[in-house]
Amino acid sequence: NAGVTQTPKFQVLKTGQSMTLQCAQDMNHNSMYWYRQDPGMGLRLIYYSASEGTTDKGEVPNGYNVSRLNKREFSLRLESAAPSQTSVYFCASSEYEEPQHFGDGTRLSIL
C-alpha cells in the first residue's frame, strides 16, 4: 500500500532555479493538499485541490503554482526559488471529511 508518494525526497536548489515537486496518491481520494513546515513551526497550507480540475489558494500561496494533473497527481512548482522557501513540503490527500493521509515529505534547501 503506497498511499501518498512524494518525489524527490531531498533537493538542493540555487536561488532563482525552478523545480516541480510531484505527489501521487493511490487511494482514489478527491482532495489533495500541499503544506510546508518550517523548523519548529506548524503546517501551513500552500494550495489545495478539492477535486480533479480545481485548485485553490491556501494560507501561503505566493511563489508557488500547482497543477492537478488527474485524480491521482497533484504537483507543486517553484518558478524562481528563494531562500525563504527552504522548508519541508508535505503532500496529503483525503476524501470528504475523512482524515488526511500524508506523504513522507520533500526536504528542500535553497542556497
Added chain:
Amino acid sequence: RKEVEQDPGPFNVPEGATVAFNCTYSNSASQSFFWYRQDCRKEPKLLMSVYSSGNEDGRFTAQLNRASQYISLLIRDSKLSDSATYLCVVNYNFNKFYFGSGTKLNVKP
C-alpha cells in the same frame, strides 16, 4: 484568532505517567476532529479520530466537547516511544482542515 489552538508545551513527564492535552477550535460548524502524531521532521500520522461520544484506543482516549469547542487527548501509562508532537486537527466544509501548531511531549525514563 487562530482556527485551532494548542498549548505548545513541552510536557515533560516520567514513564508511566498520565498526561492530557487540550485543543480549542473556533468554528462551531466543524464536522470532524482528529489527533495526529508527528515525530521530528517526519510526516504527521493519524493517531485517532475523535467522536462525539468519546473514544478509546488502548492507552489513548479522545473526547470532544462541542458546547465548549474543545477536544482532548489522554495518554495513560506513558512510554518513551510516546515522545512526539501531537497535532489537533479540525475539519469543516468537507475538505477544509485546520491544524494546531502541536503540543510537544517528552517522556523521560
